Amino acid sequence: MIQVEHLTKSYRVSRRSGGLIKAVAALGKRDTERVVALDDLSFTVSDGEIVGYIGPNGAGKSTTIKILSGILTPDSGECLVDGRVPWRERKRHVARIGVVFGQRSQLWWDVPVIDSFDLLKDIYRVDASRYKKNLDELTGLLDLETLLRTPARQLSLGQRMRCEVAAALLHDPDLLFLDEPTIGLDAVSKLALRKFILERNRARGTTVLLTTHDMQDIEALATRVLLIGRGKLLLDGSFEDVRASLPGTGSLDEMAAALYRRYGV
Amino acid sequence: MRLYLKFVAMHLKRSMAYKQSFFMSTLGQFLISFSAFLSMWFLLSRFGTVGGYTLGECMLCAGVTLSGFSLAECFFRGFDRFSGIVKSAGFDRVMLRPRGLMLQVLCDDIEFARLGKLIQSIVMLAWGVARSPVAWTPWRALVLLLMVAGGTVIFAALFILYAALCFFTLEGLEVVNIFTHGMREYGVYPLDVYGGGILKFCTFVIPYALFQYYPLMALLGRTEHWFLGLMPMLTPLFLIPCAALWQIGVRRYKSAGS
Numbered sequence: 299m300i301q302v303e304h305l306t307k308s309y310r311v312s313r314r315s316g317g318l319i320k321a322v323a324a325l326g327k328r329d330t331e332r333v334v335a336l337d338d339l340s341f342t343v344s345d346g347e348i349v350g351y352i353g354p355n356g357a358g359k360s361t362t363i364k365i366l367s368g369i370l371t372p373d374s375g376e377c378l379v380d381g382r383v384p385w386r387e388r389k390r391h392v393a394r395i396g397v398v399f400g401q402r403s404q405l406w407w408d409v410p411v412i413d414s415f416d417l418l419k420d421i422y423r424v425d426a427s428r429y430k431k432n433l434d435e436l437t438g439l440l441d442l443e444t445l446l447r448t449p450a451r452q453l454s455l456g457q458r459m460r461c462e463v464a465a466a467l468l469h470d471p472d473l474l475f476l477d478e479p480t481i482g483l484d485a486v487s488k489l490a491l492r493k494f495i496l497e498r499n500r501a502r503g504t505t506v507l508l509t510t511h512d513m514q515d516i517e518a519l520a521t522r523v524l525l526i527g528r529g530k531l532l533l534d535g536s537f538e539d540v541r542a543s544l545p546g547t548g549s550l551d552e553m554a555a556a557l558y559r560r561y562g563v
Numbered sequence: 564m565r566l567y568l569k570f571v572a573m574h575l576k577r578s579m580a581y582k583q584s585f586f587m588s589t590l591g592q593f594l595i596s597f598s599a600f601l602s603m604w605f606l607l608s609r610f611g612t613v614g615g616y617t618l619g620e621c622m623l624c625a626g627v628t629l630s631g632f633s634l635a636e637c638f639f640r641g642f643d644r645f646s647g648i649v650k651s652a653g654f655d656r657v658m659l660r661p662r663g664l665m666l667q668v669l670c671d672d673i674e675f676a677r678l679g680k681l682i683q684s685i686v687m688l689a690w691g692v693a694r695s696p697v698a699w700t701p702w703r704a705l706v707l708l709l710m711v712a713g714g715t716v717i718f719a720a721l722f723i724l725y726a727a728l729c730f731f732t733l734e735g736l737e738v739v740n741i742f743t744h745g746m747r748e749y750g751v752y753p754l755d756v757y758g759g760g761i762l763k764f765c766t767f768v769i770p771y772a773l774f775q776y777y778p779l780m781a782l783l784g785r786t787e788h789w790f791l792g793l794m795p796m797l798t799p800l801f802l803i804p805c806a807a808l809w810q811i812g813v814r815r816y817k818s819a820g821s
Contacts, residue, residue, distance in 0.1 A: 309819065369658045371817045385817060393661035404656055406573060408580040413573060420569050421660050449580065 300343040300366065300473075300507070305375035307336040307361055307529075335361040336372065337529035343522075345472075348499055348506040350520030350537070352513075354558055358529040359509040363475050366507070367397050380472060393422060396466035400478035403458065404465055405450040411461050412446040415468060422469035429468065436464040439494055456487030463491065467498070474498075476508045480515055492518045513550035527563030566662065570670035578675050585676060592679035599629065599751055600687055614756030619694030624779055625751035626688025627707070631714015631774060632747045633681040639719045641671035643743075645726035650733055654816065664813060665806075668726065697782055706778050706792035713774030713795025718743060720798075720805040721769070727805065730812030742769055753779055773798050 310330045335358045343349050353359055364370040365377060368384035368391045377384060382391045405414045419429045437443055440460040450458060459479065466474065476495070480488045496519060498504050508519060516523060516537060523540055525533035533540065540557065547553040578585045603625060607618040616624070636643065648654055648671060657667045688711070697703060725739040746769075749757070754765050754776040765772040774795040781792035 364655070367659060369655050369817070373818075388658065389661045389663075392659050397659050399655075402652070402656070406577065408577045409573060413576060417569055417573055420566050421662055423661075 299345055299378075299380060300341075300505070301376070301378045302342070302362075302366075303340045303376040305336050305339040305362075305365065305372050305377060306334075307358075307365065307370065307372045308332045308334045334529050336365075336375075339375070339526070339529060339531055341524055341531055341534060343505060343507065345505055346499065346503040348495070348508065348519050348521050350516040350523045351507055351509045351526065352511075352516060352523060352554070353526040353532075354563055355511075357526045357563065359526060360477060362526070363397070363477055363507070363509065367395060367475055368392055393469065394471055395473045395475065396469070396471035397475045398459075398462050398466045398477065398479050400459070400476075400481040403450065403462060405458065405461060407451045408449055410447045410449055411442075411453070414450065414461075415446070415465060418465055418468050424469050428470070432468055432470065436467060439497065440464050441490075456483050456490075459483060459487065459491065460494075463494065470502075471504070473505045474507070476506060476510075478510055479508070480510060480512050488512075488514075495519055511554075513554050517550060525557065525561070527558070527561050532561045532563070533557075567666070567670060571673055574673040575675060588676035589679040592676050593683050594679075596629065596633075596680045596683045599625065599748070600683075603751060613752055616753055616756070617696070619691065619696060620779075620783060621691075621752055622687060623691030623695040623697070623782070624753050624775065626684060626691040627710045627714055627779070628750035628775060629684035629747065630681070630688050630711045632718050632743075632750075633677060633684045634711070634715040635718035635722060636674075637677045637681055638673060639669060639722040640674050640677070641668045642719075642722035642726040644672050646729040646733065649729050649816075658817075665723075665809070695783070697784070702792070703782055706782050706795075709793070709795040710774050710778045710782075713778075713798040716795075716798040717769075717771060717774055717801060718746075720802045721746075723802070723809055724805040727809040727812045730816050746771060750775055770798065770801050773801075 309332070311333045313329050313331055339358070339362065351359055351362070361370065365372050366379060366384055368388045371385040379391065380394065382394075384391045404418075405411060406417070415433065418424075419426075424432070437446065440463065442460060442464060445453060445457050445461060448457075450461065453461065463479065474495075479495075480491060483491065492515065495506060495508075499506055506519070508515065510516065520537055523533065523535060523537050524531060525540075541553065544553050544556050544560075547556045603621055604618070607613060607621060611617075613621060641648075645668060648657070648668065653671075657664055657671075660667060692699070692707070721739065721743045725736065725743065728736045728739065750771060754762050754772050762772060762776065765776070772794075777791040777794040780786040781789060
């Protein structure tokens with residue numbers, strides 16, 4: 299269960315004009331500006347939900363994920379994830395969550411994937427029998443058998459993403475954060491990944507919070523959609539509700555664009 | 564500790580993915596640090612003594628400083644590369660794992676090619692031990708061990724300091740290298756050859772003298788105060804301000820983001 303109340307977070311961003319002279323001038327004094335990433339954001343996610351967290355680039359999606367996973371501390375507001383305040387009890391919190399960043403890897407580049415998995419087993423203190431059980435299960439479901447002995451650098455993006463997802467689940471997290479997990483994947487890999495996420499959710503009741511720009515991900519997975527823009531929550535409803543509210547838009551991308559236009563983000 | 568060993572094994576596997584490169588860089592590291600040895604050799608064979616120290620005494624001192632540095636570099640290299648970790652948002656990954664942050668950064672990079680350097684400094688130390696006029700006793704051997712350990716602690720603390728500053732600047736502050744790599748160069752001679760001012764700085768600001776000058780005096784029998792031999796035991800105190808700055812940096816990272 300995720301409870302977010304009145305979360306606010308702003309960053310200091312330095313601005314300067316381009317060019318070498320301006321860059322040198324900026325050494326002396328820096329113009330900084332406060333940019334609000336999250337502005338009084340509140341929502342609740344119940345156990346076992348798959349929530350699609352959408353919004354245009356720069357809306358505050360990644361900031362939310364980082365706060366929920368204990369990497370960042372908000373300026374103000376409350377946040378409880380299964381009774382834990384993420385940034386106050388980092389170690390206890392991260393032991394119970396799994397995070398996949400579509401654009402980053404947690405696998406070791408030059409060693410076989412199975413070695414990375416073995417290391418994660420020790421990092422998360424997963425006991426041997428449970429590790430073996432989880433590994434066998436994930437290997438079967440994600441079809442990793444032949445990939446495990448290959449170094450990560452030699453895997454295709456689709457293969458690597460399957461390994462990344464497995465890596466995030468080796469310690470049985472109750473909660474899975476997926477930050478653009480399907481970015482750059484081909485159709486087959488996308489479908490396989492979506493199928494797996496659904497199965498995992500059904501079989502284990504794992505709560506999933508998913509950010510993506512791919513509306514098909516949302517259509518296939520999300521039981522609920524949260525739309526965020528300029529740090530504010532704009533819409534909270536089921537995918538069908540959202541779809542029905544925008545008649546006459548053809549593709550899913552057009553629908554998303556129409557949605558962003560309606561809220562002026 | 565078990566986890567640390569696992570990481571060591573991983574880094575070994577990683578290095579072995581490029582075997583030739585591994586052996587070439589080990590050899591390279593060995594040869595590079597040979598220059599320190601040669602310059603000392605030439606200088607002292609021409610002038611006999613530097614600041615009243617003979618070649619054997621300087622060799623002993625150089626062996627201690629270089630061994631301390633190499634050991635610290637070998638195991639604390641993750642801190643030396645920390646600006647890269649912070650800039651590439653790799654620190655997010657570190658924060659996402661249920662282990663101590665320092666331990667994970669420590670484990671982030673362990674470079675075995677540095678063993679070449681380590682072997683070279685141990686050779687130098689051994690030679691210094693053989694050539695120095697010291698009459699070796701168990702007590703003096705203990706002092707020598709303490710000196711090397713103290714050197715490792717001081718350099719490790721400086722690596723942590725360097726990493727902590729990355730939280731504030733994102734870029735690694737190269738100026739800190741004066742105190743790490745620079746000290747490796749200058750610390751091959753007993754610190755008092757540089758004059759009293761430098762010696763004070765090296766006692767009270769960055770306490771190199773705790774593992775180098777003072778115990779060396781005890782070792783060479785140039786002082787009546789036997790307890791100077793135990794001065795390296797004070798080096799862990801220097802870790803306190805460095806680790807504190809690191810903690811402040813982490814808090815800043817958590818509130819500023821990347």
